[in-house]
Amino acid sequence: MEHTDVAVIGGGQSGLATAHALLRRGLRPVVLEASSTTAGSWPRYYDSLTLFSPARYSSLPGMPFPGADRDRYPHRDEVVDYLAAYAGRLDAEIRTGCRVTAVRRTGGGFEVELGGVGKLSARAVVAASGSFGRPHRPALPGFEEFAGQVLHSADYRSTAPFADRRVVVVGAGNSAVQIAAELAKTARVTLATREPVKFAAQRILGRDLHFWLTRTRLDTAPLGRLLPRPPAQPVLDDGRYRAALAAGRPERRPLFTGTQGAKISWPGGEREEVDVVVLATGYRPDLPYLAHLDGALDAAGRPRHREGIATGVPGLAFVGLEWQRSLSSNSLRGVGRDADRIARRLAAGFRETTGSGRS
Known part of the structure; x- marks a missing residue:
């Protein structure tokens, strides 16, 4: 069976940052990506998506985001090109x-099943597959029998x-407000939220x-210890979205009570009567391949970890989780810091067992 130091599952921004950090510490990773590209979920986001952070704050380690205007907000396709170039x-x-279908424990590490086309053994595994494959569809009041069209923002x-x-967008986050405001230019749209939108x-x-987040170091503070559940984050706005809601384009209403x-x-x-409901309700970690590892996931399929290190499975780590360690953990600007920390911990573990790896 083929062997590697570290199997990195996922070839998007988290997996690429992890591979970079592992290489710097003398470890040889194999990056396993289910799709045909090394851009993660970015090619599948909605057409008008732009980053919330300027180009100067949107780079992975070792390669600045290209372009002369460092203060612009890059478009989705620019990010796709950047990640391909980085890879x-x-x-x-x-x-x-x-595609990785299962990870199992073996005496010396892990056995990684590769979708019926073989297996790979690894001393360590980093789950960096993100969450785009698992859109969150919450239980909504009386919604089970709704006869109109329902789609998640992942499909928009x-x-x-x-x-x-007639469209209702459910959610109060950045994507919900962006999509609702965009749709309101051509459709009659309501943004339905449990609480008023915070900007x-x-x-x-x-x-x-x-x-300011960088200058005050709030972007890197280890808040994951203090905030185990991601809080509701405000919508970043230059004034356009607040004005759109104030003008009723889209209108905002409390969440519906039934259907x-x-x-x-x-x-x-x-x-x-409503034609379409768009659920802009976020995602959950997409980790079905860890179901065979006792202690890796809780009953809801969430990873058991402390700042990215699995608490019950030695040699298993995570990169790219929301609030893994800080508020920037699952972003281009922050994932590299978490990846470096994970690589450092894995390399130290290798040294303890074999004397290999470098700091």
């Missing part, structure tokens, strides 16, 4: 079209299919918010 510069084995691409339709200024005293057929019931008793 091309890595001196690591990256296998695309290689552009406004074209929704022109002149944070994109720029403060002439500087992007990320400048009957294709009709939705609003608080207060009003009922109306």
Whole structure:
């Protein structure tokens, strides 16, 4: 059976940053990516998506985000190109079209099953597959029998299919507000939320918010210990989205109370027919391949870890989890810090058992 130091599962931003960090510490990773590209979930995000952080704060270790304007907010396709270029510069084995179906414990480490096309043994495993493959669809009041069209924001691409339709977007985060405001240009849209939308200024005293997060070190503070559950994050706004909601484009309402057929019931008793409901309700870690590892996941499929190190499975680690260690843990600007920390811990473990690896 083929053997490697570390099997890195996922070839998006988290997996690439992890491979870079492992190589710096003298370990030879194999990156296993289920899709055909090394851009993670970015190619599948909606067409108009732009980063919330400027280019100067949107780089992986060792390669600045390209472009002369360091203060611009890069488009989705720029990120795809950047990640492909980053992968091309890595001196690591990256296998695309290689889906991991199971990871099992063996006496000397792990056995990684590769979708019916073979197996790989590894001394350590880093789960860096993100969450895009597991869209969260929460239980909503009376929603089980809704007869209209339902899709998750993971399936949304552009406004074209929704022109002149009645649409309800559920969610209060950045994606929910962005999608609802975009759809409101061509459709009749309501943003349905449990609580009022909270906004944070994109720029403060002439500087992007990320400048201040970096300057105050809030971006890197180990808040994951203090906030085990991700809090509701405010919508970053330069004023456009707050103005759109104030103008009713989209309108904002409290979450509906039930459905009957294709009709939705609003608080207060009003009922109306709705064509489409878009669930912009986030994602959960996508880790089904760890189901055979006792202690790796809890009953809800969430990873058991402390700042990315699995608490019950020696040699297993995670990179790219939301609030893994800080508020930037699952972002381009922050994932490299967590990846380096994980690589350092794995290399230390290797030295303890074999005397190999470098610091």
